[in-house]
Amino acid sequence: MKIAIIGTGNLGKSIAKGLITNNTITSLYLTRRHLQDVQEFDGYKNVVLTTDNIEAVKQSDILIFAVQPAHFEAILNTIKLYLTEKHVLISTITGYGIQNIENQVGTDRFIIRAMPNTAIAVGKSMTCLCCNTQGEKRIKIAEAIFNGLGHTLSIPESQMQAATVVCASGIAFWMRLIRATTQAAIQLGFDAKEAQELAMYTSEGAAHLLITNGNHPEEEIDRVTTPMGCTITGLNQMEHKGLSSSLIQGMVASFNKINAIKEEQI
Numbered sequence: 001m002k003i004a005i006i007g008t009g010n011l012g013k014s015i016a017k018g019l020i021t022n023n024t025i026t027s028l029y030l031t032r033r034h035l036q037d038v039q040e041f042d043g044y045k046n047v048v049l050t051t052d053n054i055e056a057v058k059q060s061d062i063l064i065f066a067v068q069p070a071h072f073e074a075i076l077n078t079i080k081l082y083l084t085e086k087h088v089l090i091s092t093i094t095g096y097g098i099q100n101i102e103n104q105v106g107t108d109r110f111i112i113r114a115m116p117n118t119a120i121a122v123g124k125s126m127t128c129l130c131c132n133t134q135g136e137k138r139i140k141i142a143e144a145i146f147n148g149l150g151h152t153l154s155i156p157e158s159q160m161q162a163a164t165v166v167c168a169s170g171i172a173f174w175m176r177l178i179r180a181t182t183q184a185a186i187q188l189g190f191d192a193k194e195a196q197e198l199a200m201y202t203s204e205g206a207a208h209l210l211i212t213n214g215n216h217p218e219e220e221i222d223r224v225t226t227p228m229g230c231t232i233t234g235l236n237q238m239e240h241k242g243l244s245s246s247l248i249q250g251m252v253a254s255f256n257k258i259n260a261i262k263e264e265q266i
C-alpha cells in the first residue's frame with residue numbers, strides 16, 4: 001500500500017510506527033512543516049519525510065489526515081487539484097464531518113473517517129470507522145489497515161464524537177486509572193517500577209478476560225469477590241467515593257466539550 005500521513009504529530013507518528021512495525025507499506029510519505037520533529041523516521045526503508053503535501057498526495061493512494069481541525073481546510077484546498085480516482089481519503093480529525101470534507105473535495109471522492117487512538121503505535125488501537133456513500137466501495141481497505149493495527153468497529157457518523165471520547169481520549173482516561181493503581185501499590189509497599197508492572201499487567205489481564213470470554217464485567221467480578229472478603233470491601237469503598245459516577249461524569253463532560261468546540265467551528 002502506498003500511504004501518506006498528512007500531519008505527522010502525536011497521532012500521525014503513532015500510526016506511522018504501527019504501519020512500519022506491521023510492514024504493510026509499499027511506501028509511506030510522512031508530512032509536516034517542521035521535519036526536525038520526525039527525524040526518528042529518517043532512514044527507514046520506503047519512508048519519505050517531506051514538507052510537501054502535494055508531492056505526498058501524488059505519490060500515494062491512501063491519504064491519512066492527522067492535522068488539527070483548524071489546519072484541515074487549508075490543506076484540503078491545497079491538495080484537492082491533485083486528487084484522482086485512485087485516492088482514498090481517511091480523516092482522523094475530530095469534529096470535522098464528512099459533509100465538510102465533501103464540500104472541499106466533492107462527493108465523488110472515497111472519504112472515510114477513522115477514530116483511532118495512540119495505541120495504534122503498538123498495534124492495539126480501537127478504531128471506529130464511518131464513510132460517505134462513495135467510501136463504502138473502499139471501506140474494506142480502511143478495515144484492513146486498522147484491523148492490522150488493532151480492532152475496528154463501523155459506526156454511523158453521528159456516533160463519531162462519542163467514539164472520540166471513549167476510544168481516543170479513552171487512552172488518557174485509562175492511563176490515569178493505571179497511574180492511580182500504581183500509586184496505591186506503592187503505598188502498599190511495592191517500589192515504583194514493580195507497582196507499575198503490577199498495574200499494567202493486571203489491567204491487561206482484565207481486558208483480555210472480557211475480550212476472550214465475552215462476559216459482562218460483573219460476571220468476572222463475581223469470580224473475584226469472596227463473601228466478606230477484601231475485594232468487595234475495596235470495591236464498595238470505591239463506589240462510596242464515586243468511582244463509576246466520576247468516570248461517567250468525566251466522559252460526558254468530555255463529550256459536551258467536543259460538541260461545544262464543533263459549534264464554535266460552525
Ligand SMILES: NC(=O)C1=CN([C@@H]2O[C@H](COP(=O)(O)OP(=O)(O)OC[C@H]3O[C@@H](n4cnc5c(N)ncnc54)[C@H](OP(=O)(O)O)[C@@H]3O)[C@@H](O)[C@H]2O)C=CC1
Nearest residue numbers: 007008009010011031032033034066067068069093094168
Ligand atoms: N492525539 C490523539 O490521541 C488523537 C488525535 N486525533 C485527531 O488527530 C488530529 C491530530 O492530533 P494530534 O496528532 O494530537 O495533533 P498534533 O498537533 O500533535 O499533530 C498535528 C500535526 O500536523 C502538522 N501540521 C500542521 N499543519 C500542517 C501542514 N500544513 N502540512 C502538514 N502537516 C501539518 C503539525 O506539525 P508541523 O507544525 O511541524 O507542521 C503537527 O505535528 C487532530 O485533529 C485530533 O483531533 C484523533 C484521535 C486521537
Ligand SMILES: O=C(O)[C@@H]1CCC=N1
Nearest residue numbers: 094164165168169170
Ligand atoms: O483531546 C482532544 O481533543 C483530541 C481528540 C481525541 C484525542 N485528542
